[in-house]
Amino acid sequence: MTANHLLDRVPHRSGSRKPSPPGQVQDARARSRSIGRSRRREERVGWAMLGPAVLLLIVFVFVPALLAFGLAFTNARLLAPYAPSFVGLDNFVRLFQDETFWHSLANVAYFAVVVVPVQSGLALAMALLVNVKVRGVNFFRTLYFLPVVTSMVVVSLLWLFIYRQDGLLNEIIDRATFGLVHGPDWLNNTATAMPAIILMSVWQAAGFHMIIWLSGLQTIPADLYEAAAIDGVGGWQRFRYITWPSLRPTRNLILITITIQALSLFTQVNVMTQGGPLESTSTIVYQAVQTGFQQQETSYASAISLVFFVLVLLVSGVQRYLTREKS
Numbered sequence: 001m002t003a004n005h006l007l008d009r010v011p012h013r014s015g016s017r018k019p020s021p022p023g024q025v026q027d028a029r030a031r032s033r034s035i036g037r038s039r040r041r042e043e044r045v046g047w048a049m050l051g052p053a054v055l056l057l058i059v060f061v062f063v064p065a066l067l068a069f070g071l072a073f074t075n076a077r078l079l080a081p082y083a084p085s086f087v088g089l090d091n092f093v094r095l096f097q098d099e100t101f102w103h104s105l106a107n108v109a110y111f112a113v114v115v116v117p118v119q120s121g122l123a124l125a126m127a128l129l130v131n132v133k134v135r136g137v138n139f140f141r142t143l144y145f146l147p148v149v150t151s152m153v154v155v156s157l158l159w160l161f162i163y164r165q166d167g168l169l170n171e172i173i174d175r176a177t178f179g180l181v182h183g184p185d186w187l188n189n190t191a192t193a194m195p196a197i198i199l200m201s202v203w204q205a206a207g208f209h210m211i212i213w214l215s216g217l218q219t220i221p222a223d224l225y226e227a228a229a230i231d232g233v234g235g236w237q238r239f240r241y242i243t244w245p246s247l248r249p250t251r252n253l254i255l256i257t258i259t260i261q262a263l264s265l266f267t268q269v270n271v272m273t274q275g276g277p278l279e280s281t282s283t284i285v286y287q288a289v290q291t292g293f294q295q296q297e298t299s300y301a302s303a304i305s306l307v308f309f310v311l312v313l314l315v316s317g318v319q320r321y322l323t324r325e326k327s
Helices: 003-009 022-071 090-096 099-130 137-145 152-162 168-176 193-217 222-230 235-246 248-263 267-272 284-294 298-322
Strands: none
Touching: 022 298, 090 298, 099 137, 099 193, 099 248, 099 284, 137 193, 152 168, 152 193, 152 267, 193 248, 193 267, 222 235, 248 298, 267 284, 284 298
16 A cells, blocks of 8 residues: 555544535524624613703803803893804903902812711711611711701701801800800801801811712721731721722812812802902802892903813812822
8 A cells, every 4th residue: 555545544634624514604603693682682771761861961061161162252131132252361360350350269278178078077087987787876877977968058048047146056155164165156157157158168078078978988897907907906006008099089088079069069158158258258159149140241250160160170179189099
């Protein structure tokens, strides 16, 4: 037998697999088409569910923002017999020469500098207290969160009566000191009006940020605390070296949200003081609303809103930069 005959009898192996039967190929293609149709159906359902929210955002957020940007460079009024005309930067020049604007900016800065650390610290303390597995802890979680679900207008009206000259707070001070100390008219005194609003605002919003702190605390692995307890680490050291570093993402979120809320102070001032006394509680948002609706100067109010937007953007950007992850 020659070598060629031997080679002919050896089976040839090719690099490619044996072709699949036609039926298997058709089944695979059918499954692929079915999966594609299912994914497209899910995408359509998702867009259908997302559509109303996107539409509302466009109509009530993006469109007004664009209109405000355009109106800031005109002389438009809410009710005017003439058509708006382009005035350039006149509204911004007027704004930076307005003493009320600078008073409002100082009041907002004062409010934010006090509220951000006090409210976040109080909320963290509350979260630590309720982050325990004891009987009745859910009652205290609900109690702390109750002011958050109450309307800010209702809360402001409630505290308005508390802060009156003959209100509950002064009555407590009078009885606690046996009539030796008489409380001031808290909301009609330039020295006490803003601190009174700060106290009420912290009381109302601390429960919301308590929930955020609590969610961050519950993501910390219990093994870390068990290992620390075995090593005899004290409570303060556990908080300093385990709890606080682990809360970094939560801490950044709370810092930014409280700052934005503080800069947007409006409802409390509108209900309780109307910017007084002597502009000691006026804020940028309150000034914009008063200018746009009461004085009907929509162009000037738009300029105030645009400056406020840039201010919030800058403050948030600085905070984000300072709290970024460092390699």
